[in-house]
Amino acid sequence: MYQFNLSATKSYMEVLPAAVVTTLLLSGLAILASIFVGIAGALCRTSNVRVLRFIGGAYVELLRNIPLLIVIYLVYFGLAQLGLRISGFTSALIALTLNAGAYMTEMIRGGLAAIGKGQFEAARSQAMTAPQIYRYIVMPQVFRIIYAPFGNLCIGIVLGSALASIVGVEDVTSWMHTVGSNSFRYLEAFLMAGAIYLALAQTINLLRIGTGRWLLSHSPSATRQ
Amino acid sequence: MSTEPAARPPILRIEKLVKKFSERLILDQVDLAVQPGEVVVLLGPSGTGKSTLLRCINGLEEIQGGQVFFENRPVVANTKNVIDVRKHIGMIFQSFNLYPHLTALGNVMLAPMKVLKESRAEVEARARELFRKVRLEHRADAYPGQLSGGEQQRVAIARALAMNPSLLLFDEPTSALDPETVGDVLDVMEDLAREGRTMIVVTHEIGFARHVGDRIVFMDEGRIVEQGPPEVIIDAPVEERTRKFFGSILRE
Numbered sequence A: 001m002y003q004f005n006l007s008a009t010k011s012y013m014e015v016l017p018a019a020v021v022t023t024l025l026l027s028g029l030a031i032l033a034s035i036f037v038g039i040a041g042a043l044c045r046t047s048n049v050r051v052l053r054f055i056g057g058a059y060v061e062l063l064r065n066i067p068l069l070i071v072i073y074l075v076y077f078g079l080a081q082l083g084l085r086i087s088g089f090t091s092a093l094i095a096l097t098l099n100a101g102a103y104m105t106e107m108i109r110g111g112l113a114a115i116g117k118g119q120f121e122a123a124r125s126q127a128m129t130a131p132q133i134y135r136y137i138v139m140p141q142v143f144r145i146i147y148a149p150f151g152n153l154c155i156g157i158v159l160g161s162a163l164a165s166i167v168g169v170e171d172v173t174s175w176m177h178t179v180g181s182n183s184f185r186y187l188e189a190f191l192m193a194g195a196i197y198l199a200l201a202q203t204i205n206l207l208r209i210g211t212g213r214w215l216l217s218h219s220p221s222a223t224r225q
Numbered sequence B: 001m002s003t004e005p006a007a008r009p010p011i012l013r014i015e016k017l018v019k020k021f022s023e024r025l026i027l028d029q030v031d032l033a034v035q036p037g038e039v040v041v042l043l044g045p046s047g048t049g050k051s052t053l054l055r056c057i058n059g060l061e062e063i064q065g066g067q068v069f070f071e072n073r074p075v076v077a078n079t080k081n082v083i084d085v086r087k088h089i090g091m092i093f094q095s096f097n098l099y100p101h102l103t104a105l106g107n108v109m110l111a112p113m114k115v116l117k118e119s120r121a122e123v124e125a126r127a128r129e130l131f132r133k134v135r136l137e138h139r140a141d142a143y144p145g146q147l148s149g150g151e152q153q154r155v156a157i158a159r160a161l162a163m164n165p166s167l168l169l170f171d172e173p174t175s176a177l178d179p180e181t182v183g184d185v186l187d188v189m190e191d192l193a194r195e196g197r198t199m200i201v202v203t204h205e206i207g208f209a210r211h212v213g214d215r216i217v218f219m220d221e222g223r224i225v226e227q228g229p230p231e232v233i234i235d236a237p238v239e240e241r242t243r244k245f246f247g248s249i250l251r252e
Ligand SMILES: Nc1ncnc2c1ncn2[C@@H]1O[C@H](COP(=O)(O)OP(=O)(O)O)[C@@H](O)[C@H]1O
Pocket: B021, B026, B044, B045, B046, B047, B048, B049, B050, B051, B052, B053
């Protein structure tokens, strides 16, 4: 029978913080970048220009229907084929951003669509400019609509970043593989890594719940609708 | 007002306005001048272009012919100058169009603070005053979703007034309301008319048109068919189409 022994992973603890930082950095940067991709994508999807709408739609469909693993390979080996030498970290970051950006696009588009057209009319009739309308009318409402799916998407990005180890990124998953294969304490390594991802995901979850409470106390009717 | 000689320059002058959607003619050579302090009631069957005409006045729609002058300045959609014009024209919509994420007070204060760049204290004092005027001082901190239709529309009126407009456009302000709240909104509009506000009102409320309107403009199929004092246009119109319209409405 398997002798469970967590202390066997002790000698690998020294390098764990660096692995956690890598996971945090990779997923944090991917979240940030995919927000920008999502805004650009949503603006394309809702544009009056047909070509932009098509590009936005094609991007979303493509990236939501190809496994992230394959996107990572395509970026890593594909760009190398084109003579672009980029690190595993950069490749994983690009792939994660492309993948998450497609979901962000759909999420933000949905948020924009939920804002009644009449409000734009009212705001324009009050001499507001387009940037003012986005800043004071659109963004606060889109934020209220999307904060919950956004939290889930962020969790998805953190968990998805686990695939980065296949192109040599030394993150929590890569640490797990190292511990497992060097000490043969596979189960302990799996459990440790699982606990770390769980903690990260739950942190995001708590942030999401806190945001929801804050919004509810600041505009009950708007969030209830 | 309509009995006075037109000595003062009109606040609004519309000349040979043509509006098309794609190739379809919606407004056909519309001429209209509105004097300061005048209450003009725009009546006509639906689909006639009344809303479109209002939207051309504050440049929400591009026009394909003619000209619109507000306080002697041409109104041209999608230009910088239209923003300036809109600061002086308030608009009230059938569906209220309040900003749902802001309280009633927040709705009223937003544009004066962000567009006119007035201080919060100054704007809030004025906004509180306006809530009294529309008889909603107790509802200032409610969100639109917590207000009845009639209350929302009165907030929308306060929101428009907060910009200190010199012209108010009402597009069927009571058409989306429960019958029991229509009166509250019409009362507020009547107060505004008594204050001497310049108003253009699209409505199907014949009672309001008769008692508050200085002039009735009857439109059909994108044209002004006839206009004049309420007692003439409603009770003794010259044109067959006008007679038919009021005949069917008053029979209801
Ligand atoms: N954005 C638009 N695109 C195309 N047609 C429109 C648009 N807005 C209004 N119309 C058409 O213009 C005509 C006049 O509409 P409207 O001004 O709303 O009439 P009313 O307010 O008198 O009921 C209608 O036939 C309507 O279908």
